[in-house]
Amino acid sequence: MKRSLFFIVSFVACTAVQAEAYPLPISEGKGAELDSIVRQFSIDEVEVTARRREEPVIPVQTLSGARLEGLSTQSVADAARYFSGVQIKDYGGVGGMKTIDVRSMGTNHLGVFYDGIEIGNAQNGTVDLGKFSMDNIEEIALYNGQKSEIFQPAKDFGSAGTLYIKTRRPKFTPGKNYNLSITMKAGTFGLANPSILYEQKLTDNIHLSASGEYTYAHGRYHFRYRRVLPSGAVAWDTTAVRQNGDVQAGRAEVGLFGYLPEGKWHVKGYYYQSEKGIPGAIVNNVWTNSQRQWDRNAFVQGNYTQRIVRGYDVQVNAKYSNDRMRYLNPDTTLMYIDNTFTQQEVYMSMAHRVALLGQQSVFSHQPSAVNWDVSLSADWLWNYLEGNLANFVYPERNTVLAAAATQLYWKYLKAQASVLGTFIFDKIHQPTIATPTAYKQKPQFTPAVFVSYQPVLSEELFLRAYYKRIFRMPTFNDLYYTDVGNISLLPEYTTQYNGGVQYDKRWQEGACRAVSVKADGYFNQVKNKIVAIPKGNGQYRWQMLNLGYVEIRGCDVNASGTFDLTNEVLLTVAAAYTYQKAQDFTDPGELTYGGQIAYIPWHSGSATINLQWKGLSVNYAFIYVGERYHNSANIPANREQPWYTHDVSISYDMPISRKSKVDSRKLIVESRKPNYSPRLYFAVEINNLFNQQYEVILNYPMPGINGKGIIRITI
Secondary structure, eight states: OHHHHHHHHHHHTOOOOOOOOOOOOOOOSTTTTSOGGGOOOOOOOOOOOOOOOOOOSSOEEEEEHHHHHHSOOSBHHHHHTTSTTEEEEEOSSSSOOEEEEETTSOGGGEEEEETTEEOOOTTTSOOOGGGSBSTTEEEEEEEESSOSOSSSOGGGGSSSEEEEEEEOOOOOOTTOOEEEEEEEEEETTTEEEEEEEEEEESSSSEEEEEEEEEEEEOOOEEEEEEEEOTTSOEEEEEEEEEOSOOEEEEEEEEEEEEEETTEEEEEEEEEEEEEEEOOOOOOTTOOOOOOEEEEEEEEEEEEEEEEEETTEEEEEEEEEEEEEEEEEEOOTTTOOEEEEEEEEEEEEEEEEEEEEESTTOSSOOSOOSEEEEEEEEEEEEEEEEEEOSTTOOOEEEEEEEEEEEEEEEETTEEEEEEEEEEEEEEEESSOOSSOOSOOBOOOEEEEEEEEEEOSOTTSEEEEEEEEEEEEEOOOHHHHHSTTTOOTTOOOEEEEEEEEEEEEEEEOSSSSEEEEEEEEEEEEEEEEEEEEEEEOTTOTTOEEEEEEEEEEEEEEEEEEEEEEEOSSSEEEEEEEEEEEEEEEEOSOTTSTTTTEEOTTOOSEEEEEEEEEEETTEEEEEEEEEEOOEESSSSOOGGGEEOOEEEEEEEEEEEEESSOOOOOOGGGHHHHHTSOSOOOEEEEEEEEESTTOOOOEEETTEEOOOSEEEEEEEEEO
């Protein structure tokens, strides 16, 4: 343990970040074809007025640009591993289910947003992040508490943490009206993953984006299975091949993006379909399983944001989704199961923001030292679940959310506060003896307060703190699953306290160009935790009850930096470290009392290094998860070994054809042509470089060394 802790603290000393370039815009229209070297402009004096840049009040971690592309990731879940405070539940394989737990509050307390609108799952409350490919992702951001913005739907205030997935928006170089990108990925486990992206400028203000991909993998990989008794004796040590981990999946997306003089809008359609095997746990000398799962997820969503008058903005969101899941267990020696569930969701939201004080206030056009905004948002959400289970009640839920929020920016101080009202109305269409009535929930009002203080305006040093109380409703499975659900459940509450510091420094000259250090300490409480306990003597008979109470104490540290080694060589490094003490205080009479909760390590962290030279990029990534237990009873028999992985990749981006040099007399003629050329990108990734044999979840062995090759043509 001491060596593990020393190793983590050592690599946290590394620093790093992601560097972004902001090129100067090129004007379109008459004269735009001339290069700036041979043009001169004379303009009148211009007065520019704008609100000052709003630094995030709430702690945020972001992956985007070159750093995101350089990570050896297949899905969003793989990328989220590099955030501090995050633990991944990974059941192995290309198609294995992957969920994340932020600061030990549970997967159900994380809201996942796709292009600004939450991905719902009223059935079980979890989102499988393994379904979301990295092929079309532009940015991933993780907020503790909620997003640092008051102008947002009420739904965005309703989670203990939020993960925002932002897909690529069309961008066009001058003189070009379309983009085409064709990518092929191939690797171990039989992976074949072709994809295509097409973008078209329909008009100057309306852009089209269409993308699609197909994923296939047989999912078989060798692993070593070794178990050691508490006495130190080896119980067994063997090698085998992981079976039934195949996957076939297809994704298609179409989006329209519009830009208005004082606003913008977008509409997106999404379709995903997959069939995959479920490898299952290796227990009782059973090395293969026959369970299978079919998923179909489809939604249409849209956003419209408009400035109505000076200081007053309106935002409208809408979504319809239809999801179907079939689970098959044909093994009659266990229990034959063939369940199909279909859930529908309709979501509508409207948010208003008014600037009471500031340069864009509705009351004054004069500059002000204080910026004060207020917002009000209201959402309506409808969910309905169908299933082929016997005595299924067919639940329906209507949810109304109303949020009032305010933010104040004044010199050294930035503050946000909000209160969310939640009103839930359930209905069942086929009452049964076990569930004669629907669940009834009283209205809930949950507050949040966030404060950031900058002691010296000339230094990028910020002190911050926040308090938030929120809850998550029991899911349809918790309440209405046949012979398992319990309509007497209470909501599961979380209370969060956070205090932190952030320091950023940038230099225009020298080798070190940017350094950023962030540290946050936190205390969380989870009450009325919903757990499943055995019911009677039947192996497959369970019941949901409120039994849990958990306290979490921890800290997150992030350090990053950018180094300009030469004029053409850029080095970026980043490190993240998490310490968590998450204790189960449910029952003083149980062995689990005071124990570290299942699968939460005391120490974990990551480090990434990126080296860029012209079109060449070399990347290294390291993940570490320390000692943990697979049960809250922290006894030697339940101890899980630490694990770590090393991933490396190398990529090269180059133009397919180069333009010949021309003299200054030909510059004007050449500049009339579109300034672009086709490009070729290729990369090689090696994951788990040293072939470590490990398990994230007990009895679910993970792959050893594996690799992938990528080639992409952009036109």
